[in-house]
Amino acid sequence: MDILHSIFVAPFIDMGAYPDFLLQVIWEGFVAGVLYSLIALGFVLIYKASGVFNFAQGIMVVFAALVLVSLHEMGMPAWVAVLVSVVVMGLLAIGVERFVLRKLVNQHDAILLMATIGLTLVLKGSGQLIFGGEPKPMITRELGLPTGASDWEVFGGVVIFQHIDIAATVVALLMVLALAVFFSKTRIGRALRAVADDHQAALSVGISLHQIWAIVWFAAGIVALVTGIMWGARSEVSFALEIIALKALAVLILGGFTSIPGAIVGGLVIGIGEKLFEVYWGALFGSGVEAWFAYVLALIFLLFRPQGLFGERIIERV
Amino acid sequence: MRSLPSLPHYLLRNAEQYANRVAMRHKDLGIWREWTWAEICGEVQSYAMGLKELGLCHGDKVAIIGGNRPRLYWSFSAIQSIGAIPVPVYADSVAEEMVYVLEHAGVRFAVCQDQEQVDKVVSVHDQLPGLSNILYDESRGMRDYDVQVILSIDAVQNLGRRALERDSHRAVQWRTEIDTLSGNDMCVMLYTSGTTGRPKGVMLSHDNLIITSINANTFDKLDVDEQTIAYLPLAWVGDHVFSYGQSLTAGYCVCCPESPETISADRREIAPTYFFAPPRVFESLLTAITVAMEDASRPKRAMFDHFIRVAKGYGEDVLNGAPLPLFSRLHYAIGELLVYGPLKNRLGMSRVRVAYTAGEAIGPDIFRFYRSLGINLKQLYGQTEASVYITAQPDGQIDADTVGIPSLDVEIRIADNGEVLYRSPGVFLGYYRDDEATASTRTADGWVYTGDAGFIDEKGHLRIIDRAKDVGRLNDDSLFPPKYIENKLKFFPSIKEAVAFGDGRDYVAAFVNIDLAAVSNWAERNDIVYASYQELAGHPLVYDMIERHIEEVNRDLAAEPRVAGACIRRFLVLHKELDADDGELTRTQKVRRKFINERYQALIEALYSDRDTQFVSTTVIFEDGRKGKIEADVTIRSLGEVPDMQMAS
Amino acid sequence: MLYREAGQFKTSYAADQALLPILQDRIGLSLILLVAFVGIPLLATDFFIGSVMIPFLVFSLAAIGLNILTGYAGQLSLGTGAFMGVGAYACYKLTTYFPDINIILLILFSGVFSAAAGVLFGLPSLRIKGLYLAITTLAAQFFLEWCFIRIAWLYNYNDSGAIEVPTRKLLDIAITGASATPVVRYLVIISVVTLMALVAANVLRGRIGRSWMMIRDMDIAAELMGIRPLRAKLSAFAFSSYYCGVAGALMVFMWIGSAEVESFDINHSFLVLFMVIIGGMGSLLGCFLGAAFIWVLPIIIRAVPQLIGLDLLAATTEHLTNIIIGVLIIFFLIVEPHGLARLWQLGKEKLRTWPFPYASN
């Protein structure tokens, strides 16, 4: 009975007793969720347009941030370094399309996934080789990102909002909006949407598949760069992020592989969920449950809705 | 060694002497089933008992129709053991051809391989009043037949087994009956397909087969350890001697392939030590080798070509055990490791001790190619009427142009007109129900006319030029040996068949049949597009290629004084393949000259006119038995003189 | 060329269905086993045995495990490391409670625990396919990793949080622990691996192995032929995890001697996955080739700069190794998605049909 009580009753009593703390936990989870969503967004972009499950998205985040920080270390002004980083991500996209994707056209999904695992190793190895494996601080101030925090007195307590977290949320929001505009208003964006449905249709728009792949990888690269900056600003730029980025896979399960809103909602659910779970239930298990919560949630979710939150029911044909 | 009186005696001997040695294998349902001599003897015994139960008597004739299946070979033994006479029939002949043989032989039973053969026999059943039962080997599709008349070999053997159980004395009786067989009794009747006229039933005695078989085994030192693969028609005397007579007398193992499509794979698995194939098989194998090697990578092809040249240089000497410098020996040894060994392995000939080819002349290049690889390929000359062996090449005395020295106990004589005659223990008893033909073929003192023209060379080897009656004269009285010319043409891989004309004409002209496999491959490499055999055959570039080949043949001919007048002046490439189903070839794939003369009258006349195309329309029979028509405008091409030779003379 | 098959014919289905129907293969394998069981123990240095052969064999076994699941049954898994961990911790606990039972038996038995874990985490495979399933196996990976840290009972409440392998003996010869010589440990490992590879080969060619491949190749058709998908998939998970578990136990008890959670982390899962990809999915031979390649390549990369007098930092060579392996994975996927085993198979086919470029019959 004790056990049931501590699972089903006590945590909620705690929540009610200190609503300010609950709010703080939810906010922390929300911000983490935003970053999960951003990584998942990168996955979705590429998966939608090319059917490639890009395992390297996580390492791309690290790689992009490292490039930026290192360029600045070498004496480049911050915004120039951002521009150069964008160019680097563009070159990477072209390289990946040219030397990997193009050679693997029409291959089985699993093989493409494996190829991006290979790409992960290459990016990781070369990142460490060129920039060193040590964690580095993000050039937050140089980029004009806010620091510091504001307090919000509520429910008889205080909730602390880090400015960088607010900025991250805003930037993420802007990026989603930008992507939405890009997809619905521009010719290339429409072609990208078409290609997700039907490869032939895209060709009729007059854009080659090769170009489309390069563009989506570039877009995913930019998303990675932004994610890297925000993440780096919250903690630091390190390869440890790679493991955390795997959580974006769980996000994808919830949101579905092809849905941008799904990626966002999924990210937030997991971010908030794992924080709540860690804080209110973690002690029951011994702490550190954040490490697996996302995956177990995804697993349980899958058993009931294999098509994801926003996916359609799949009818198998023979 | 004294021979036993009959082939069933040898079966009994083997069942005792080689009881547990494998006598026969058959790839069936994916694996090689094996039977020892003792097992076969048991099978044959119950089979024979069953046949007796069905009322088969001494002297009755039994047709055997089908492929190389163990049960069909056992049928020979079972039938012979009760003094009846097996009459194997070509399985690919259509019902109308079959009915003549069955009717002429007056068969009582017919043993068929499968439903297809049964159906053929059933369809002509009313023309065969003497036929009482049909037996079959494979039961597929046989559900709805009249079980009183048509029954499986299994069922017959069961009958036999039950009879043996009822009366154990039967087994002894069976042996006693075998003992009543004598060497002079008829053992088998083989119908020769013959290039002209109706097939004739060649009656061979037990002694004919036994003595020739033993002599052949002695000649090539074949013993109980040999392995051979049976894949040639049962009705052909060669198969009857190689896969039956020689096997029984030597006790060696005969392997039956799974199906016609798997013969080469099956041969590779078995790797026979004693192997026979008509020149055609060796030709098509070589073509396949050449074609396959053209797809190989450049370095590999270069290596292959290099070592094939090396083999051409010393291979023959190595095989004959002639002395060679150490370097050449080494060079050949490397070739053996890299090319010859693997090649023989792929061909399933790595264990071949003795291989023979016969039936037609083999291209000297082809012949030497196999020999140079280290395969002891030899030629023999034989006939149904002689129980095969007339002459054969002894080891180490090999020449592409000869067919060897007289086999053991065979005497040879050349008649004044050049025709070859022989006398031997293998000489047949006579043609069945045709004393006239017997008398005109075999002289009173036992000499048999072969119908082939030839001569014995200074080394005592026989050389065959052509069919005696086919050697003709051109109007300028120069010699015209058609087959000699045709063979030279056929030695080119791209030419499958050729027919030469010239007897009583002003010059020599020829029909050519292209080899589809070789030419289509060549066409592919040269970007020649075609939709059908006919289109490919009529293609100008194909004509160019054939023309070059003919020029080469002409140069050869011109170099030989005796046939220098027979150079080809005009030729055409036939729009369809010559086919046994259409009656253009015999079942053994020999050209039916007379038939072709009639059928392609218009084309022949065009060859001797100055037209350069000729329309022709031919009826053909498709594989499924339907009839159709093929029409074409066939191009005729003329060749120039042979300038070189004339300048030289 | 080396293969001369003429004259090798089968007179029974048993011979036709033998593991190695070709004589030359049987000779080749006998030679390899001779070298492995006699040559290497007699001639090789401790370094070679301890740092090359033993890890190679451990990883080969793990790769067989993963390959059964991924290559034969078509279920992608990223949880190999954790399943290895289950085996290792299970073995540790078993030998703690039953110190007198032969350690080799315990190692073999510890696989049963990871098989159970495999079945548990394989349950979703009934409803989930492909990449989705791969992600759920991450749940196994991270959850089990967490267990290895949080459940102190697993490591006997050691302060270090690590398990230390005790010395265990067989016929008075130490086979685990600090006093066990590399040669002895090697002989134990190679025996276990040889035996288990044979077992895997037997299972894979029988009814069960066929049911896995049916599910892999066309799950719908398999179901319509009477295969129960759940049973087939779970049996694959169980069998596969058993192998991973034994490999994990061998890794700790016969190779590194002590272990903490890092020994079973996601990187190990990926390492084994790379071995399977590069070695060849759906090939037992590929497991060995892949393990050799992925394990030996870094050793060579480390050795080469020294040989040519270049002094590189250890970290640098590790990064280089990562890059090279990454590039090789991509290269292999492009050139031969079926890995080294397929290359060998193609080569063998060339040798069988030599001098012809293909089997023309």
Added chain:
Amino acid sequence: MNHARRWSDQLSEELGSGASAELLSVDNVSLSFGGVKAIADISFDILKGEVRAIIGPNGAGKTSMLNVINGFYHPQEGIITFRGKQRRRMKPYQAAASGIARTFQNVALFKGMSTLDNIMSGRSLKMHCGFLWQVVHIGPARSEEIRHRRRVEEIIDFLEIAHIRKQPVGKLPYGLQKRVELGRAMAMEPELLLLDEPMAGMNLEEKEDMSRFIIDLNSEFGTTIALIEHDMGVVMDLADRVVVLDYGRKIADGTPAEVQANQDVIDAYLGVAH
């Protein structure tokens, strides 16, 4: 083919007890996907030992009908009775176990396996040897494997595919793949064999071969066959009775001759507006 004879004897005994008995009957079956009716209130039966054709224009619901019969789709309404047992929901593997086998419109072979293994896979339901025996692959495991291999070899012989026995099926020509698929279904020794366009994409000669196999299969082994086929010539030659579907409805049922003369059928095929 000893086993073939035994097998068919056994079947004919069963047939003897209730000649032309109903093997399967479909009663008022309806199936829809998210509001789209694939099959609307269809009833028909299949008699033991007959060759039953299901025909109809594209999208008529033929393949859906087969999917319903072997348990791949679950109809919302209606009852299926097979060998006297009624059922509404059934898993495909249960259908297989009860004696229904099928082939697919687009060959669904196990691409990674050889011809032999593909056909062996059809024996899965008949193999029971335990795991531990399989591990050592001696004794019962081996003899079971060999016993079934022999059966499979008989099928290989029946279908004349000995020459491709050990080749991977992925590289075989289409016509041969279809033949292997038929072999795989035959290996299940089914009571009812469903063939989904067994001759699609074949040339004339291949079609003739396939027809011969289907006829032999039906007459030698007494296997009941339901087939979907577009080639009307083939249907008229092979089928004892024909059921015609159009837009998920049954529009005709009878002998080939009757069906051919049916006005609705003619309209459906000529595309008369509905």
